[in-house]
Amino acid sequence: MAAEPHVDPDAPELSGLGLVFLGRFEPSSFQPSWFAEQDLLRSEEVATAKINLFHNEVVNFALDWLILEAHTNRLSIQSTTRTAQDELVRDLAAGTLRLTDASVAAFGINHERHYAFGSDRDWHAFGHRLVSPQNWDSFLKQPGMRTLDVQGVRPDDADGYIRVRVEPSVRIKQSVYIRVNDHIELAPATDPLPSPDAANALLEQWDAAQARAQAVFEGLLDSR
Amino acid sequence: MTTAVEQPAGPMPSSSPLGGQEAEALTLPREIPRGAAPSRTATEVLQGARPEMQSDTATSPPDDEARRLRVRESWEGVVLNVSDDTFTARLQGLKNTSNRLQATFRMTAVSPDDRRLVSSGAVFYLAVVLRVDRQVGTGQRADAELRFRRLPTWTGDHYAAAKRWGESTAQALLDAD
Numbered sequence: 001m002a003a004e005p006h007v008d009p010d011a012p013e014l015s016g017l018g019l020v021f022l023g024r025f026e027p028s029s030f031q032p033s034w035f036a037e038q039d040l041l042r043s044e045e046v047a048t049a050k051i052n053l054f055h056n057e058v059v060n061f062a063l064d065w066l067i068l069e070a071h072t073n074r075l076s077i078q079s080t081t082r083t084a085q086d087e088l089v090r091d092l093a094a095g096t097l098r099l100t101d102a103s104v105a106a107f108g109i110n111h112e113r114h115y116a117f118g119s120d121r122d123w124h125a126f127g128h129r130l131v132s133p134q135n136w137d138s139f140l141k142q143p144g145m146r147t148l149d150v151q152g153v154r155p156d157d158a159d160g161y162i163r164v165r166v167e168p169s170v171r172i173k174q175s176v177y178i179r180v181n182d183h184i185e186l187a188p189a190t191d192p193l194p195s196p197d198a199a200n201a202l203l204e205q206w207d208a209a210q211a212r213a214q215a216v217f218e219g220l221l222d223s224r
Numbered sequence: 225m226t227t228a229v230e231q232p233a234g235p236m237p238s239s240s241p242l243g244g245q246e247a248e249a250l251t252l253p254r255e256i257p258r259g260a261a262p263s264r265t266a267t268e269v270l271q272g273a274r275p276e277m278q279s280d281t282a283t284s285p286p287d288d289e290a291r292r293l294r295v296r297e298s299w300e301g302v303v304l305n306v307s308d309d310t311f312t313a314r315l316q317g318l319k320n321t322s323n324r325l326q327a328t329f330r331m332t333a334v335s336p337d338d339r340r341l342v343s344s345g346a347v348f349y350l351a352v353v354l355r356v357d358r359q360v361g362t363g364q365r366a367d368a369e370l371r372f373r374r375l376p377t378w379t380g381d382h383y384a385a386a387k388r389w390g391e392s393t394a395q396a397l398l399d400a401d
Binding site: 010018020021022038039040041042043044045076078081082083084085087088091092094095098099105106107108110112114163165167169170171177179181183184185189 | 231277278279280281293295298300318319335336337338349351353369371373374375376377
């Protein structure tokens with residue numbers, strides 16, 4: 001079988017970051033004006049924030065470069081296709097956690113990328129390398145990988161896991177979507193830690209999580 | 225409105241299970257007597273399914289392909305000194321940390337909202353980007369984005385305030401007794 005051409009892991013078609021915190025939150029406190037008052041966001045961009053939902057139990061608003069959604073048990077801050085640096089999303093999350101009266105039991109650093117292959121042949125070859133159709137075609141007709149989730153233990157002393165999802169991209173033709181969920185459990189769900197502790201943990205884990213995600217992208221795309 | 229890159233969750237065929245640990249019964253009795261819970265699947269019984277905290281991203285806003293931004297290079301900078309209309313900074317590449325240089329910036333390059341953040345030691349991010357503005361019909365154009373870091377520190381003042389609050393609350397409770 002011909003070798004797959006090399007896809008540059010540093011040249012995704014799309015790249016994104018999602019930070020998800022699990023714990024206890026008060027969604028109504030996450031209104032855009034609060035972020036301006038706390039100097040976490042520029043006043044000029046808060047003034048043009050698009051508030052999609054504002055309710056005691058869920059808040060969702062968007063700026064040009066981020067989307068924030070808060071539930072009573074979950075806070076997520078995601079980049080958009082117009083986010084220049086993931087560090088801006090990280091800083092906003094850490095700043096928010098330092099200033100709110102919330103508690104966090106676990107959080108996830110999610111790195112997501114879409115990589116394009118040059119042809120259907122190369123795209124299928126990548127999927128076949130991960131999930132060989134020969135292991136399935138004796139009992140399934142034309143088997144194809146729909147979603148692949150693989151989980152590994154954490155390489156550090158923290159509780160949690162590293163979970164990788166690979167599936168065909170539904171945004172870009174002849175592409176794959178890869179997400180690395182770097183999940184850290186800080187405390188039992190019934191006894192979460194004060195949110196500033198989660199902010200510190202996020203900042204401490206940041207560089208290592210970036211490196212782990214990069215290793216996953218490079219490892220998966222290495223066709224040798 | 226530009227959006228995240230999250231993979232939209234595709235529609236699940238009605239006959240497929242949701243997943244190993246979360247599989248629901250594929251069919252339910254037409255009438256469930258009051259007080260009776262649907263029976264668990266064999267998977268749930270054998271695996272002793274327990275709630276798992278999952279921190280992966282779940283939402284999937286649509287992608288605004290016409291207004292994507294492609295980052296060519298990004299830097300983290302630290303302000304060295306400031307004059308009336310310029311500031312000098314040391315820069316380090318975020319992707320390639322061996323890329324280091326020193327540069328002088330005009331204050332006009334800083335957003336009015338960020339100008340009061342410009343001080344010696346302040347951290348900022350600089351990105352050289354390609355904007356894909358297909359709606360405008362200009363194709364790609366290079367631009368630079370500069371934003372100052374906004375990260376409050378948890379200082380000794382915060383601890384002191386929290387300690388005073390705790391002490392006063394405890395005293396109030398004792399007095400109430």
